[in-house]
Amino acid sequence: MADDSGAERCDAARNRALLLDAAALLVAERGADAVTMDAVAAQAGVGKGTVFRRFGSRSGLMHALLDHTESELQQAYLHGPPPLGPGADPIERLVAYGRARLAMVEVQGDVLRAVESSPELRFGGPARQVSLVHVRTLLRDAGTPGDLPLLAQSLLAPLEASLVLHQVRDLHMPIDRIADAWEDLVRRITAR
Amino acid sequence: MADDSGAERCDAARNRALLLDAAALLVAERGADAVTMDAVAAQAGVGKGTVFRRFGSRSGLMHALLDHTESELQQAYLHGPPPLGPGADPIERLVAYGRARLAMVEVQGDVLRAVESSPELRFGGPARQVSLVHVRTLLRDAGTPGDLPLLAQSLLAPLEASLVLHQVRDLHMPIDRIADAWEDLVRRITAR
Numbered sequence: 244m245a246d247d248s249g250a251e252r253c254d255a256a257r258n259r260a261l262l263l264d265a266a267a268l269l270v271a272e273r274g275a276d277a278v279t280m281d282a283v284a285a286q287a288g289v290g291k292g293t294v295f296r297r298f299g300s301r302s303g304l305m306h307a308l309l310d311h312t313e314s315e316l317q318q319a320y321l322h323g324p325p326p327l328g329p330g331a332d333p334i335e336r337l338v339a340y341g342r343a344r345l346a347m348v349e350v351q352g353d354v355l356r357a358v359e360s361s362p363e364l365r366f367g368g369p370a371r372q373v374s375l376v377h378v379r380t381l382l383r384d385a386g387t388p389g390d391l392p393l394l395a396q397s398l399l400a401p402l403e404a405s406l407v408l409h410q411v412r413d414l415h416m417p418i419d420r421i422a423d424a425w426e427d428l429v430r431r432i433t434a435r
Numbered sequence: 436m437a438d439d440s441g442a443e444r445c446d447a448a449r450n451r452a453l454l455l456d457a458a459a460l461l462v463a464e465r466g467a468d469a470v471t472m473d474a475v476a477a478q479a480g481v482g483k484g485t486v487f488r489r490f491g492s493r494s495g496l497m498h499a500l501l502d503h504t505e506s507e508l509q510q511a512y513l514h515g516p517p518p519l520g521p522g523a524d525p526i527e528r529l530v531a532y533g534r535a536r537l538a539m540v541e542v543q544g545d546v547l548r549a550v551e552s553s554p555e556l557r558f559g560g561p562a563r564q565v566s567l568v569h570v571r572t573l574l575r576d577a578g579t580p581g582d583l584p585l586l587a588q589s590l591l592a593p594l595e596a597s598l599v600l601h602q603v604r605d606l607h608m609p610i611d612r613i614a615d616a617w618e619d620l621v622r623r624i625t626a627r
Contacts, residue, residue, distance in 0.1 A: 360552075366601040393593075393616035396602065400592035401585075409558040410588065424585035432623050 259297055262287050263311045266304060267354050275357030280304070302361075306368065309358045312351050313370040316343055320377060333384040334433050340377065341402060341425040348407045349418050355404035374399060387433050394432065401425060451489055454479050455503045458496060459546050467549030472496070494553075498560065501550045504543050505562040508535055512569060525576035526625050532569065533594060533617040540599045541610050547596035566591060579625050586624065593617060 265287035269277045280301055284291040298304040320340055325331035327339040348355060359365045378395040387394070400406075402425065410416045457479035461469045472493055476483040490496040512532055517523035519531040540547060551557045570587040579586070592598075594617065602608045 362597065362601075365597070366605065389619050390612065390616040393602075393608070393613065394620070396598065397593040397616070397620055400595070400598060401589040403592070405554065405557070406588065406592060409554075410585075413558065416585070420582065421585065424582040424589070427581050428586070428589050428624070431626070432620070434623070434626070 258289075258293070259307075260311075262289070262294060262297060262304075263308055266308050267311075267351075270308075270357045271353045274353075275360055278304070278308075278357065302363075305358055305361060305364060308354060309364060309368055309370055312347070312354050312358075313373075316347055317370070317373055319343060333381040334429065337378065337381045337385070337398075337429050337433070338426045340381070341398075341429065342422045344374075344402050345407060345418055345422045345425070348402070348404045349411070352404045352408045352411075356408055359403060359405050371399075382433070385433050386435070398429065398432070401428070450481075450485070451499075452503075454481070454486060454489060454496075455500055458500050459504070459543075462500075462549045463545045466545075467552055470496070470500075470549065494555075497550060497553060497556060500546060501556060501560055501562050504539070504546050504550075505565075508539055509562070509565055511535060525573040526621065529570065529573045529577070529590075529621050529625070530618045532573070533590075533621065534614045536566075536594050537599060537610055537614045537617070540594070540596045541603070544596045544600045544603075548600055551595060551597050563591075574625065577625050578627070590621065590624070593620070 262283060266278050266283050269282055269286055278301070280294045280298075281291055283304065284294045287294075294304070298307055320327050320336070320343065322328060325339075326335045327343055328336075331339070358368070365371075375392075375395050378398055379391045382391050382394060407418075407421060410421055411418060454475060458470050458475045461474055461478055470493070472483055472486045472490075475496065476486045479486075486496070490499055512519050512528070512535065514520060518527045519535055520528075523531070550560070557563075567584075567587050570590055571583045574583050574586060599610075599613060602613055603610060
């Protein structure tokens, strides 16, 4: 660690971001199946070995892509200003969480859907665990009774990118309508 | 139609059921990817041409497999005895619907999950449309206010086979607990 200079670490981070941007672009333009180690290397203009050294495998790359996409939202709900971040009423925070996630799906939906198409990442990834704990904690803080682990899963299910993209693209539902319906769901579930 | 004898029609139906049972067995034993036209033909002990004549394509076969799996449940909630079928209070029918679907996932989960892994079948298939209309109609009959098309989608999302199998197999939640939590969700959403 001592001889890892600041400049080197900075290069590595830039390199990593470059590769993840290339992977995200491939997902958006040509779908999840197009994200191979070869294609990411070609898109980013680096050798295939660089992609393997950085992510280990295609699965590692998809994991990293999800982290990249989720990390901004996590920062906002864990450490950002209210109503999404700490300080607001837990129900208002929950409503803000759903709206923020839906806004993310609107922009990054294809990346999220690509990740959901892997059963392992759909339910097993760290991003999902953090989201589940967050929703469960807010329900508990709001004094909501019931089976909170399952209630949290039921509240996250309608926010999945594949379902939301189907509602927006195939059923032509505006994202605001989806967000209003989710808020309504939360308010009914948490009503005293 | 006139010269299509009863015996011939009966043979065709038997043949179709035989092929669908073979496909369902392949899904259960070796996963959805194992369901190729070749593998189904070999499993059923018929020629590949028979499978193609009957279903047209792998996608057609997967459609038929879903119909086969869903049709019993549909019969029960559309035409069977209460509380699942007509005659009971709409909220009790909705609760019974969720419990019946979860019981089906417990038995036929691998077939249902295989179908859900195709985006087209997950949201576009006739079985999903019939389920959505049924849930929406019960919510309307119960006098539930709100955006019923989206509320129906939010209630079906936690019943998806992939999520339920994850809860049962990875999180070791008993199916009865999942059913109780879904009933609780329905009662909160429909509370006056």
